Amino acid sequence: MSARKSQKEATRQRVLDAARELFESDGYEATTVREIAKRALVSVGSVFTTFSSKGDILSQVMADRLDALYAELDRVVPHLRGSTPDRLRSIFAIHYAFETRRTRLFLAHIAAAYNWTLSPTSRPYGRTPRLKQVIRDCIAEGVTRGDVGPNINLDLVVDALLASYAWTYRLAAWEDADAETMSAVMDRHIGLLADGFRPAPA
Amino acid sequence: MKHVSGNIEVAGEAEVRVPTRRALAKQQTRAKVLSAARRLFSESGYEGATIRDIAAEAGMSTGAVFANFADKSDLFREIMVADMESLVEAMRDGVSRGRGVDDTLLKLFMAGYAFYKSRLPLARAAFSISWQPDQGAELRDLQPVQMIQDLFTEQLTLGVERGELSQEAEAKLRSQMLFDCYLSNFNEAIFGGWSLEALQAKAKDQIRVILAGARRG
Numbered sequence: 230m231s232a233r234k235s236q237k238e239a240t241r242q243r244v245l246d247a248a249r250e251l252f253e254s255d256g257y258e259a260t261t262v263r264e265i266a267k268r269a270l271v272s273v274g275s276v277f278t279t280f281s282s283k284g285d286i287l288s289q290v291m292a293d294r295l296d297a298l299y300a301e302l303d304r305v306v307p308h309l310r311g312s313t314p315d316r317l318r319s320i321f322a323i324h325y326a327f328e329t330r331r332t333r334l335f336l337a338h339i340a341a342a343y344n345w346t347l348s349p350t351s352r353p354y355g356r357t358p359r360l361k362q363v364i365r366d367c368i369a370e371g372v373t374r375g376d377v378g379p380n381i382n383l384d385l386v387v388d389a390l391l392a393s394y395a396w397t398y399r400l401a402a403w404e405d406a407d408a409e410t411m412s413a414v415m416d417r418h419i420g421l422l423a424d425g426f427r428p429a430p431a
Numbered sequence: 432m433k434h435v436s437g438n439i440e441v442a443g444e445a446e447v448r449v450p451t452r453r454a455l456a457k458q459q460t461r462a463k464v465l466s467a468a469r470r471l472f473s474e475s476g477y478e479g480a481t482i483r484d485i486a487a488e489a490g491m492s493t494g495a496v497f498a499n500f501a502d503k504s505d506l507f508r509e510i511m512v513a514d515m516e517s518l519v520e521a522m523r524d525g526v527s528r529g530r531g532v533d534d535t536l537l538k539l540f541m542a543g544y545a546f547y548k549s550r551l552p553l554a555r556a557a558f559s560i561s562w563q564p565d566q567g568a569e570l571r572d573l574q575p576v577q578m579i580q581d582l583f584t585e586q587l588t589l590g591v592e593r594g595e596l597s598q599e600a601e602a603k604l605r606s607q608m609l610f611d612c613y614l615s616n617f618n619e620a621i622f623g624g625w626s627l628e629a630l631q632a633k634a635k636d637q638i639r640v641i642l643a644g645a646r647r648g
Contacts, residue, residue, distance in 0.1 A: 336562055343559035343621075344478055353622040355615055385640045392615035392637075393608050402567045418608050421601060424644025 241279045243269040245293065248286045257287055257337035284341030291338040292352075298327045299359050306363065313371030314423040320363060321394055321415045325408040329401065336402050355395035364390055368426075378428040386426060393418045461499050463489045465513075468506045469553070477507060477556035504566055508573070511557060515575030518546045522582050532590030533638050539582060540613050540634040544620060544627055555621050583610050587645075600645035612637040 247269035251260040262283050266273045280286045302323060309316040328335045342354035365387050371377035397414050400406035450458070467489035471480035482503055486493045500506045525542040529535025547554045561567040570576060587602035587609075596602075616633060619625040625633075 333564070336564055340559045340562035343555050343562070344476065353618045355618060382636070382640065385636050389608065389612055389637055389640055392611045396611040396614055399562070399567075399571075402562050402564050403571045405564075417601075417604055421605055421608060421644050422641065425640060425646075426643070 237279065240269075240271055240275055243271060244276055244279060244286065245290055249290045249294075252287065252290060252334055253331065257283075257334055257341075262286075282344070284344045287334075287338050287341050288352075291335070294331075295357070295359070298324070301327070302363060306367070309367075313368060313374070313376050314419050316367050316371075317364065317390065317419050318412070318416045320367060321390075321419070322408070322412040324360065324394065325411045325415070328398070329408040329411075332401050336398070339398065339402075355391060357391070360394075361387060361391060375428065377426055381426045386422060389422060390419070457499070460491070460495065463491070464496050464499060465506065465509060469510050472507065472510070472556050473550065473552040476552065477503075477560060504560070504569075507556070507560065508569065510553070511570060512573055512575060514546075514550070514553070515573065515579065518543060519575050519578050519582070521546055522579065526582065526586065529586075532586055532593075532595045533635075533642065535586050535589075536583070536609060536638050537631065537635055539586065540616070540638075541627065541631055543579075543613060544616070544630045544634075547617070547620070548627060551621050554617055558617065558621075580606075580610055583613070590642075590645075596642065596645040605641060605645060608641050609638065612641070 244265060248260070248265045251264055251268060260283070262276055263273055265283075265286065266276045269276070276286075280289070302320065305323065306320065309319055339354045342352075365383060368377055368381065368383060368386060372379055372381065394415060397411050397418075400411055400414065464485065468480070468485045471485055471488055474480075475484075480503075482496055483493055485503075485506070486496045489496070500509070522539050522542040525538030526535055529538045557570070561570050583606040584603055587596065587600060587606045590596040591598060591600050591602060612634070616625075616630055616637075619633070620630060
């Protein structure tokens, strides 16, 4: 890495750290890019050479946070027991519990994902490749164990589960729902889908 | 005597229905502001369009805009309501042409995607706002928004009544899942540039997968 490139990377990390602290203490709306720059000890201009907007910074902060979630999942998933629907329920419940530690920030991040000012590289809301992979592996294992029918269309089922997972968060935005409430809704959605992918009775 | 008082009431109503010149001017101003706002929200998103920009686009002062609308979110809500009302109409039209529960649901999905095909920036702004805890709750409570969700549930309930789906189909919950897919596919349209044909193929598969469990006895 050239000196210039590594300096840019260091600036980027400083900005992200400062932004995370400010977002968590003051909230997303109340935090300005100028405050982020001040705390990171960089100029406002150099913030904007790395990020296109405040929403863009938030998007990156939220993506980085997920490392902790997936470290947790990597520990837990091998120990999951029970039916495939129950394992799926546990995986989604862990996600809801994780994101509701910072509900307002998470909702601000979803809203920002539709915002105009986002850079083209940022990912649309609901696309979480790692979650997709975990869910896919879990169902594929179910096929091997025999509690999921062999004719399942994996892509479609995974996609429907992710849509439910992502949009159930609107209960948090609209009704102030907690992780438990959203997990309960998701549990029932998983049950309905599972009725369709259980192996046919012999 | 009843007869007489009835006549007076009718005369009174007729008078109210004829708008005064001032009321007409106000209506025209509102319409002008709304169409300017619609253009700017479509071009620069919700955040990017200020009341000042909207006033300039409409060729009037910011004061004149504020005389008609409380704030920017008030303006956006009006546009949303008008769109949602048209969308409900388009969806009802689709439902009337549907054959069987799968096809009718597909027509609901497609009415939405076809409606927003030429208005994707507005859809994007609406999603952004609907996720904000304060403003989102206001949008959720709009009557046409409720009606759209109810249309999905109604189709499943009818499917159960017609015997296409089992009694244990859980129409309400299952239609929520369909609605989640309906909304989530907007991402493909907004960010992936998907065609209506591609959206239709995906929606068709989603409907099949979600209804599968309601078909078994």
